[in-house]
Amino acid sequence: MATITPARRQATTALLDAAEELLVEVGHAGVTVRALAERAGVNQGLVHYYFGSMDELLLQTLERFTARLIERQRALYAGPEPFVEKWRTAMRHLTDDLESGYQKVWLELQAMAWNHAGMRDRVRQVLYTWVGVLxxxxxxxxxxxxxxxxxxxxxxxxxxVATFNQGIILEQLSGADSGHRLLLDWIDEQIASAERRAAGPPRGG
Amino acid sequence: MATITPARRQATTALLDAAEELLVEVGHAGVTVRALAERAGVNQGLVHYYFGSMDELLLQTLERFTARLIERQRALYAGPEPFVEKWRTAMRHLTDDLESGYQKVWLELQAMAWNHAGMRDRVRQVLYTWVGVLxxxxxxxxxxxxxxxxxxxxxxxxxxVATFNQGIILEQLSGADSGHRLLLDWIDEQIASAERRAAGPPRGG
DNA sequence: CATTGCCTTAGTCAATCGACTAAGGCACAG
DNA sequence: CTGTGCCTTAGTCGATTGACTAAGGCAATG
Incomplete structure (x- = not known):
């Protein structure tokens, strides 16, 4: 029986999805075995049967989420379009991800990692991979x-860029804004004018 | 009986101190009534007698902490010394506060606020006050x-500045570093050279 | 010294937690 | 059809949680 049954794959996926949903809705303290099982529509015994423990499930939630995060980032910067366009896409993500709950998931996982050595290593690794792409x-x-x-x-x-992006995300989660639009517009203008200069004379004296 | 007894003041202070210590050591999930009382060396019934509930105690922890935060910031920028000196003090805080646990307390309180409307308003207000000082x-x-x-x-x-500072703090808590020293040194050099220019010719054509 | 009323204490309560298990189900091999 | 072994389920366990309370203590008052 080498194959994982479709039911099992579906249940594990549903549990990981449920974990992300609960992170968004109630924070990591609200991710309990019972809440997960109910949300995923499966029995609570499955959490231990499939994952062994809550910890392992949350680690896999972190793994799956960060894999997506890195993949999107890699795909974005691997494209052929001019830099300014990639930049604008990345900055648009800042807004979109707030609405989708993406950022809440990510920061809740980070907050868990502050008090969980195993998760902390993984979070650090993700940041370094991110910087490596950047x-x-x-x-x-x-x-x-x-x-x-x-x-x-x-x-x-x-x-x-790495730090001010994370700062913006952090502020957004608190519903605060120290001037994001102003800042992003200013940077955009800096890049745009640099682009104009670059397209102009081959290089002045 | 208008006066609050010294014992009572001491006990409430000890409880608020204990809350901050536990935030640093085990995160906000580890701040329980019993852990607080044990750490503070008082009976657990006091938490409810003095504060009414865990929530209220944590709100007061947030109040006290953020009052200090703002006060320090205000004092720093109110001084008579040149801007570059204030800047360097502020950037030194970034490192010092990590060791003292200051940042851990602050971000744990923020993480709580993500899922607690009352605390979120307060955190937002603190950020705005901070920006107002800046x-x-x-x-x-x-x-x-x-x-x-x-x-x-x-x-x-x-x-x-507000966003990249918060980003640095966030990275520090995960034990990560996308290049803080490099960045801060670069900014310092920008400010230093601007200062040299400012001290030079009154203004060129 | 006796009384009054707030302060402080130890201990209890129902609810919820992560973890675990016994038992039945069900697909497949023979 | 029967046996085999993994899959899935409902239900239980001790520990821990926030909340609460009855009862004793103790300083101030007359």
């Missing part, structure tokens, strides 16, 4: 915009 | 550095 994309992007490595090193740009 | 400080700072409002509006600078 770095070459920004090296190319800055070159494309003819912004000197000396004026703004790619590593610095990556750190700045 | 804005005039940055208006003065940018003027001091002779950075044109047109080149970098103060509101944009504030939003950028």
């Amino acid at each position: 770095r070459p994309a920004f090296q190319d992007g800055l070159a494309e915009l003819r912004i000197d490595e000396e004026r703004l090193p790619a590593d610095v740009a990556v750190a700045l | 804005r005039p400080a940055f208006q003065d700072g940018l003027a001091e550095l002779r950075i044109d409002e047109e080149r970098l509006p103060a509101d944009v600078a504030v939003a950028l």
Whole structure:
């Protein structure tokens, strides 16, 4: 019986989906065996039979979610379109992901990880993978915009973007806004004007 | 009997202290009535007698903590020293606060607030107060550095600083680092060179 | 010294938690 | 049709939770 039965695959998927839904709706403290089972429409014994423990289920929830996160990021920056376009897509995600609950899931998982060594390692690894995707994309992007490595090193740009993005996400979850629209519009204008300069004279003296 | 007995004041303070300690050590899920009472060295019945409920105790923990947070920020930017010095103090806090557990307390309280409407309002208010302190400080700072409002509006600078700071804090709690030192050193150099320019010729053509 | 009334305590309560298990079901091999 | 073994289920277990309360303590008052 090497094959996993369709019923089993469906049940495990339903449980992982339910975990994400509960993270969005009530936070990680509300993810209990019974709530999961009810939401997924399965018996609560399945959680232990399939996953062994709550911990393992949550770890797999983290694995599945972060795999998606990285995949989307990789796909975005692997595209052939100009850098400014990728940037705008990424910034649009900031808004879209709030509505979809994506960010809530991610930060609830992070909050769990603050007090869970195993999850913390995984979260750190995800961030490093994310930065690893960002770095070459920004090296190319800055070159494309003819912004000197000396004026703004790619590593610095990556750190700045990574951190202010996470800050925006954090503020959004508290329903706060220190001026996101203003900031994003300003950056967009900086990139746009750099693009205009880059398209202009091959390089002034 | 208008006065609150010293014993009572001591016990309530001990409970609020214990709440912060537990937030640092085990996260907000570990803040239980019994754990609080044991840590504070008082009877568990006191939590309800003094605070009425866990919720109220945690709200007061949030109140007390954020009052300190804002006060420190206000004191920092109210000082007479040049902007760059205030900036460096603020950035030093980023590292110090990690070790002291300050940041863990603050983010655990925020994480609670994601699923607690009453706390969320308070967290938002704290952020706005924070930004309200930052804005005039940055208006003065940018003027001091002779950075044109047109080149970098103060509101944009504030939003950028507020968000990337929170992003750094978030990464620190996961034990991750997308390049904080690099970023902070780069910004420091930008400010330092702006200061040199500002101290130089009164303004070139 | 006796009384009054708030303060403080130990202990109890129902509810809920993660974990676990006995038992029946069901698809498949022979 | 029968046996075999994994799959799935309902139900139980001790531990822990927030909430609550009866009863004793103790300082202030007259």
